[in-house]
Amino acid sequence: EAQVTQNPRYLITVTGKKLTVTCSQNMNHEYMSWYRQDPGLGLRQIYYSMNVEVTDKGDVPEGYKVSRKEKRNFPLILESPSPNQTSLYFCASSFGQERTGELFFGEGSRLTVL
Amino acid sequence: AQSVTQLDSQVPVFEEAPVELRCNYSSSVSVYLFWYVQYPNQGLQLLLKYLSGSTLVKGINGFEAEFNKSQTSFHLRKPSVHISDTAEYFCAVSFTGANNLFFGTGTRLTVIP
Numbered sequence: 171e172a173q174v175t176q177n178p179r180y181l182i183t184v185t186g187k188k189l190t191v192t193c194s195q196n197m198n199h200e201y202m203s204w205y206r207q208d209p210g211l212g213l214r215q216i217y218y219s220m221n222v223e224v225t226d227k228g229d230v231p232e233g234y235k236v237s238r239k240e241k242r243n244f245p246l247i248l249e250s251p252s253p254n255q256t257s258l259y260f261c262a263s264s265f266g267q268e269r270t271g272e273l274f275f276g277e278g279s280r281l282t283v284l
Numbered sequence: 285a286q287s288v289t290q291l292d293s294q295v296p297v298f299e300e301a302p303v304e305l306r307c308n309y310s311s312s313v314s315v316y317l318f319w320y321v322q323y324p325n326q327g328l329q330l331l332l333k334y335l336s337g338s339t340l341v342k343g344i345n346g347f348e349a350e351f352n353k354s355q356t357s358f359h360l361r362k363p364s365v366h367i368s369d370t371a372e373y374f375c376a377v378s379f380t381g382a383n384n385l386f387f388g389t390g391t392r393l394t395v396i397p
Contacts, residue, residue: 275327
């Protein structure tokens with residue numbers, strides 16, 4: 171089954187404790203992206219990757235890191251989480267330009283930073 | 285400045301009634317337009333998209349949207365809603381022609397039995 175898998179789905183952590191949210195897709199997509207969803211703000215892009223070893227900042231990259239060492243994986247790293255990073259996070263992937271805008275989303279990871 | 289506006293944060297509608305969810309954008313360049321739907325506790329899924337060609341676009345589950353360049357709008361419509369259409373709907377715009385989408389703040393559609 172074609173899917174984007176995120177882990178963990180739910181996480182409660184404390185300020186400053188490094189964490190990683192994993193994202194994996196099995197559709198051989200070149201493009202992957204991370205969004206955060208907050209009430210009243212919709213989805214905002216954190217980072218994206220056009221292909222392996224190519225990453226770039228989105229609209230709200232502060233406090234986050236990403237890597238793209240393999241085509242299928244795109245982990246989101248919070249080196250020192252803070253309470254303002256409490257949010258619902260979505261990973262998404264897509265084919266290249268020929269399917270512009272058709273993003274496949276994971277089910278989301280709800281993060282709470284105390 | 286480039287932006288996407290969904291003026292209605294919540295839209296309640298009775299079952300089998302028609303519905304329109306509004307989306308306006310601001311851009312000085314050509315855009316690609318999308319509607320995504322998010323059912324409770326799920327990720328988003330593509331409902332329909334406009335890249336070029338006919339301005340009336342049909343999507344899944346009986347939804348359609350019309351691109352109006354002069355009014356910079358891309359409103360979503362359905363002639364008769366079902367309980368199962370209860371969800372949050374996001375309008376999204378690509379300003380660069382790539383996969384980087386800029387999302388609106390969402391409209392929560394609640395279908396009342």
